Amino acid sequence: MAGIEEVARATGVSTATVSRALRGLPNVSDKTRAAVRRAADELGYVASSSASGLASGRTLALGVVVPSVSRWFYTQVLEGVDAELRSASYDMILFNLGGHRGDRERVFHRSILRKRTDALLALCLDFTAEEREQLATLGHPTIVVGGPVKGLRSIGIDEKSTARTATEHLISLGHTEIAHLGGEDEEGLNSNVPVGRLRGFEQAMRTAHLPVRPEWVIPGGFSLPEGRAAVNRLLDRPGPRPTAIFAGSDEMAFGAILAAGDHRLRVPEDLSVIGIDDHDYAECFGLTTMAQSPFEQGALATRILLDELGGAEPSTRSVRADARLVVRRSTAAPSR
Known part of the structure; x- marks a missing residue:
């Protein structure tokens, strides 16, 4: 060799x-x-990472904390992180919370505080006051991908503006009866993401002088199965049905499309659906969506951390990632 x-x-x-x-x-x-x-x-x-680490006093490892590894957004960010780390001969130490609150204490008290990493990247997490204090004592460069976090810099889309644009697309087609399939504030996760998307939906509806029906604002758990179940419950209700659904993620939008099929409704003739992400399967579903690139967000966050470890001047500025409307066949003018 x-x-x-x-x-x-x-x-x-x-x-x-x-x-x-x-x-x-x-x-x-x-x-x-x-x-x-x-x-x-x-x-x-x-x-040799060990030799480089001895020379620099560093571990040559980046710590990445994820709520779980089961969602497309998280895996795409990790792919972007890994691509940058491999080219820099850095290792990644993955701290998977697995959706369990108790694992946060294990990560912060037993792992991160051992100084096994040189920097920290967190996905879609908020931090308690105690956790922020622990991070500050470490002196590690830290950044969050996916939603703004008070007191920490982040990389992510403008949640409110992105949701507003998605809803405005439905309104521009002539829809006035629009439901919102959103996430919910899971314990320890960044609530700014689902809340921001709900606020953007509400703002677009208010601007267009359209009512927001509370019974049509439903939680979909940011997953296909929960989104499908939620929309099925919505469509089972007596009374008027929405002609369009704005889903806060593509995975929930896929569930909405399948629920429409469960009720023998045609998409988009009977029900238009729009999401956020541009998931790998979005084109297969013909889903209109607000496209973002979690891979690029993860890669950019990693480059920022590596540059600072290499001596670049630290920046406290958050970075706004791009989101753009991609129109496919899941949205059209209402047929009634």
Whole structure:
């Protein structure tokens, strides 16, 4: 197996530059970084994280805390994080809460406080006052992906504006009877996401002078099965039915489409459905959605942390990710 000196000779740069290029640190040009990575691949060089850690006093590992690994958004963020860490010869230590409140104490008291990582990235989590204090004592660079968090920088879409645009799309088609399939504030998760999307829906309806029916604002658990069950219950009720549903995530929107089929309703002729995400299956379902890229959000968050570990000036500024309307066949003008 080739050593770092051979990679340096092959590219005509110093071993220090090779190390910085492979670790994704700043002050290396894109051209040099690409040449070093190409040479390392061709020569079969793999950086020793233990040796690098001894030299720098770091673990060369990024801690990532996730509520669970069962949802598309979380796995996409993790893919983006992993892509950046691999190119920087960093490892990822995954702390999976598994949806259990008790595991938060295990993560913060037994794992993160052992200083096994150099930085911390959290997905869709809020933090208690005690947890914030613990993070501050560590001095770790920290960032949150998915929803704003008080006192911490984050990367994510504008939840309220994105939801408003989704609802306005339905209104522009002529819908006046619109339901909202939303998430709920699960303990320990970032409530700003479902609340922001509900507020955006309500704002769009108020601006259009349309009523928001409380019985048509229903929780769907951010999952396909719960979304399907919730919409089935809604459609089982006597009285008027909505002609359109704004779902706070694509997975819930898939459930709404299946529930429409359960009631022999056609999408979009009898029921229009729009979501948020642009899930991998959105095109298969023909789902109109507000597209975002959790992969890019995870990658950007990781680059920010790695740059700061490499000496870049820390920034407290949050980053607003893009969201855009993608129109497919699940929305159309109401037929009645």
